[in-house]
Amino acid sequence: MSLQIAAPGRSVGAMASEPVDPNVPPSGTGCADCTAAGGWWLHLRRCAQCGHVGCCDTSPEQHATAHVRSSGHPVIRSFEPGEDWFFDYRTGDFLDGPPLAPPESHPPSQPVPGPAGRVPPDWEAHLH
Numbered sequence: 001m002s003l004q005i006a007a008p009g010r011s012v013g014a015m016a017s018e019p020v021d022p023n024v025p026p027s028g029t030g031c032a033d034c035t036a037a038g039g040w041w042l043h044l045r046r047c048a049q050c051g052h053v054g055c056c057d058t059s060p061e062q063h064a065t066a067h068v069r070s071s072g073h074p075v076i077r078s079f080e081p082g083e084d085w086f087f088d089y090r091t092g093d094f095l096d097g098p099p100l101a102p103p104e105s106h107p108p109s110q111p112v113p114g115p116a117g118r119v120p121p122d123w124e125a126h127l128h
């Protein structure tokens with residue numbers, strides 16, 4: 001995978017740097033907090049500093065943003081298959097960044113919303 005190719009909508013010069021730790025593996029394949037609470041999520045985001053996997057702001061519990069607030073870790077990366085963008089909460093900018101310790105996304109077989117078996121039939125009514 002080449003780092004020289006910028007994704008559409010992002011400039012090559014905008015790189016997420018501090019605080020990003022490319023050596024920390026993700027906390028798991030699902031939202032750490034939803035998994036603990038028996039909940040479900042729409043999309044997943046990974047903390048680029050400590051590897052915490054949380055659910056996106058469209059998800060019912062918004063654990064990725066909750067982690068940013070509670071930890072002070074300001075940079076996340078998408079944990080969706082095929083997505084490699086970073087987001088800096090301090091500036092509101094979508095950025096490019098380095099490859100992170102694998103796996104770089106949840107398994108493609110994991111459904112969206114997920115996880116399998118915990119998504120209620122009226123899940124769309126719970127989104128933000």
Ligand SMILES: [Zn+2]
Nearest residue numbers: 031034055063
């Ligand atoms: Zn969650």
Ligand SMILES: [Zn+2]
Nearest residue numbers: 047050052073
């Ligand atoms: Zn973190």
